[in-house]
Amino acid sequence: MEKAIKKYWIIFILPTMAAFLIGFVWPFIWGIYLSLNKFQTLKKVEFVGFSNYIKVFQDETFLHAFWFTALFTLVSTIVINVLAFAVAMLLTRKIRGTNVFRTVFFMPNLIGGIVLGYIWQSLLNGLLYIWDKPLLALSATEGFWGLVILMGWQQIGYMMIIYIAGLQNVSPDLIEAAQIDGASAWDVLKHVKIPMVMPSITICTFLTLTNSFKLFDQNLSLTGGEPAKNTQMLALNIYDTYYARSGAQWKGIGQAKAVVFFVIVVAISLIQLKFTRSKEVQA
Amino acid sequence: MAKTKEKEIIVRKPIDNVITLILALLSLLWIYPVVMIIFNSLKVESAISTDKIFSLPIGEAFNGVANYIHGVQQMDFLQSFWYSLVITVSSVVLIILCCSMCAWYVSRVNSLVAKCIYYLCVFSMVVPFQMVMFTLSKTADSLKLNTPYNICIIYLGFGAGLAVFMFTGFMKSMPLEIEEAAMIDGCNPLQIFFKVVLPITKPTVISTAILETMWVWNDYLLPTLVLDIKKYKTIPMNIQYFRGSYGSVQMGAMMACIVITIIPIIVLYLVCQKYIIEGVVAGAVKG
Incomplete structure (x- = not known):
């Protein structure tokens, strides 16, 4: 054959x-x-x-974009996973309306990044105006949290679906056995449910980590890097170096940035997979 | 077999009602951005400014469908819709067909080439698009793969990783006996593939198709760099272009176009929700 x-x-x-x-x-x-x-x-x-690589690390916009991206990735990964897991826990309790909630929470995933960015730009600017705060294009702090909220809104539903599938696979016998042994709800969560859904946690942190780190569309449309490239993330910084900066040297530097970016993404993926895989258990 | 299917008894505690209430409120918060856009798309231009974004489309602010007509005409929206549709359908069909065939080869042939293909595909999933964006667009240009009607080849190339990976994962777990039986009955590999393997693979076909559709339909950067923006604009390109090219953006028309863009997706989602959610779970388990 x-x-x-x-x-x-x-x-x-x-x-x-x-x-x-x-x-x-x-x-x-x-x-x-x-x-x-x-x-x-x-x-x-x-x-x-x-020499392009040397210039990459001398470029302040790149270094700033790196720290901005790193911080954003850290915050959004934690926020998304904690909330998605919490909602998944609530939705596996067999309460009324589970299907409707699941449908609603997942919906934002189908809307493209560019469109999402504009929707949230209007909404957040409206709110900031009411609260008498600087608008998104004027403050990097607001831009940062705007991106976190946008990513949360988009990704929580997706991760929730994966967590629900994971939680539904935890054998009820195992939970019952723990309860008979006198475990409290918190103990069951910590010692039974979380270890058992570790594969889901591995996948979800992997996805949120790489999605956040590679974020481009949402960044471009929500803040566009404003004010003064302060909310520019790495992907947008590379694009900007390539296509928006004039000068003969920038294309080469942009490509070198892209290679650095690629190496970082691979390194993060490998470290993360190794770390969470080591915590997985067999039932 | 006796019918001993136990009916599951669900005991609801008072706290569950509280949870339902909280989740209901949260759901409203989740839909609100979309509802807000729909409201604003129905308002006159002066009522869409930042300070009035939350007001309702009633009284003088109500503008009927004028924004929709204006938006569709000015943005040449139907044209964009057509391009997006052509690109998405052709790319996804091509990806499913070619990658499932490739994956079957990879999962059944035990050779160095097959292993290399597999690991290259896994590797390509991690590589960020920025790494290849410039060289890819130049390559596409010189091969004349820069129209909506043949950009699907580029999508096949860049999307092959995920698809081959997902198909291989499924096909490795398929029993060989069925295929061998078909072989003994005189089928050639092509017949085996199309008559036996592909029908069994249907669940993975659906999940992969959904994941790839979500990607291609919403993709912004790849078509922007590959297509000639003056001639062809997909929906995401059009929205970004519209935003950037006007001094003062016409918010009403913009909102209307956003609504036209997301409503078909949401309707499609509500219709084949089950498959989409299963597709996501299947994609994650393979990952």
């Missing part, structure tokens, strides 16, 4: 692999190469070695 399939490789893997080569492998390799060059158009590419 294996031999028969192998003979048909042109039909089975060639289309995907050709597209994969065009859409991913080649741009990726080329991107790494270009990060070592100075270029504005592709006609004139000049090899400059690692």
Whole structure:
């Protein structure tokens, strides 16, 4: 059978692999190469070695974007996961209206990032106006919390769905056994439910971490980096370096930033997976 | 078999009613942003300013569907809707077809090439788009893959990772016996794939299709960089462009277009909710 399939490789893997080569492998390799060059158009590419990378770490907007992104990722990952888990706990109690609530909470996921950003920009600016606070485009603090609220609104429903699936898989016998042994509701949560849904926690923290770190659309539409690039996150900073800054050196630096960004994302993903996987248990 | 299906007895405690109430309030908070946009899309321009954003579309502020007509005409919205639809449908169909075939090869053939393909796909899921955005758009340009009718090849390339990964995960757990039986009955691999494997894979097809649809339909940066913005604008591109190009943005028309954009998605969601939620769970378990 294996031999028969192998003979048909042109039909089975060639289309995907050709597209994969065009859409991913080649741009990726080329991107790494270009990060070592100075270029504005592709006609004139000049090899400059690692000097782009040195300039990346001298660029204050990049460093600021890095800390802003790191802080945002930390806050939004915690907020989203804690709230999503709490709502999932409430929705697995078999209360009235569970299905309606689940439907409502998940809904924002279907709306695209650009549209979400504008919806929340109008809403938050309206609120800030009433409370006599500076509007989103004028204050980085407000912009930060605006992004957290927006991400929460969008992602809590998604993570909640995953947590519900996880919680429903916890065997009732296990919980009952714990209760007979005299465990309080808190003990059951801490010693039975959370260890048992650790795989879900791994996935949800992985997703929220990478989604937040790579956030682009929402950032572009909610604050656009205002005021003065203060709410610019890494992805937007790279885009801005590439397409909005004039000067022959910036495209190369932008590509070098992208490589740095990629390395950070991979490192975070690996560390996170290793950390939470080590806490998973077998029932 | 005796019918011993026990009816589950649900005991509701008073606290559950309190929880229901809290969740109901929270749900209202969750829908409010969408409701607010719908209200504002029905108001006259002067009633949509920041200080009046929460007012209702009643009395003098009510503008009927004027914003909708204005928005659709000025933004060439139907054109954008068409482009978004073409791109999404063609990309998702292509991704499902090609990636399921590729995944079957990967899960049934035990060779270095198959392993490499698999790990490359996993790897590509972690890579942020910014890493390849410039080179990808240049590559697409030089291969002339820059119209809404063939950008699906780019989407296939960049979306292959997730799809191949999800299909391989499912296909590895499928019993080989059925396929071998089909083989003995004289099917060639193509027939086995389309008549036996693909029908069994249907749940994964649905979940993958949903995840990919959500991505392609809402994607902003890839089409912006690949397509010629003067000729082709997808819905997200159009909304961003509309916002950026006017000195003072016409909020009413903008809100109306946002409503037209999200209503079909919400309706679609309410209709095939079950599949969407299952798709999300399946996607997460594989991840």
